Amino acid sequence: MNKPLFLRIVHRLSTEVPYFQATEDAAGRRSLSPLQKCTAAIRQLAYGGGADTVDEYVRLGETTARKCLHKFTAGIIHLFADQYLRRPTPEDLDRLLRDGEERGFPGMVGSIDCMHWEWKNCPTSWRGMYSRGTGKPTMVLEAVASHDLWIWHAFFGAPGTMNDLNILDQSPVFDDIVEGIAPQVNYYVNGREYNLAYYLTDGIYPKWATFIQSI
Structure with missing residues (x-):
């Protein structure tokens, strides 16, 4: 996947899907970034690896990586299905x-x-x-x-x-x-x-x- 396409996907997800939006906790610490979450999901899809294979690469635990994958695929279907994932009109x-x-x-x-x-x-x-x-x-x-x-x-x-x-x-x-x-x-x-x-x-x-x- 080329960089412009990846960044376009990250931008759409981070602006329209609440799960991918960066937040802060009560102590002012920022949550995982949209880049981390999207990278974790795409690596699982691209390499066919388990959720525990991205823990060191993007600093995500197994449970969080699995949730990123679920939210990512649901977000792609919701945001891009009308334009790309369909038969020709x-x-x-x-x-x-x-x-x-x-x-x-x-x-x-x-x-x-x-x-x-x-x-x-x-x-x-x-x-x-x-x-x-x-x-x-x-x-x-x-x-x-x-x-x-x-x-x-x-x-x-x-x-x-x-x-x-x-x-x-x-x-x-x-x-x-x-x-x-x-x-x-x-x-x-x-x-x-x-x-x-x-x-x-x-x-x-x-x-x-x-x-x-x-x-």
Whole structure:
């Protein structure tokens, strides 16, 4: 995470979530700073460590670190869900289609792919289900991202032994299309009209109308 983004998150939380606001006790001693609390939460999320792993780094006890993580995730959902943690609106879809067409991909609404995240503290009894190749247990994240790195679809937690196709079979990425509530899309390529938006993918994905393998 870059510094401007981190400071932006800290600022929003410290001004709009009471738990992250610095206070003083009766003796005039200041409480933990918003930087300490946010750093503790992000380190737990980034490294997958327990609440007792940040005690020396940010001077927080295990109970306080766990509470920081809970308040941080709740605050992120409350403050940023309407802007970031959501599916595209019709206005967003128009913008994505316009941006894609300007870059030579009419009808493209994003790139889809899967990535493996190492699970450092995976329970021993689950290691076989979450390990493949290197033997290190991983969880898989399926994501759709636009050219400006807006990740508007994320399906996380599938065992690391699964590949992109197994995960696609479980993913809700096409639920709107299956249920018939997906926004209508119309665009032309070589004089032919199409009404399904598509994703850019790599070669493992099937030859569906909603997937175009990148060159």
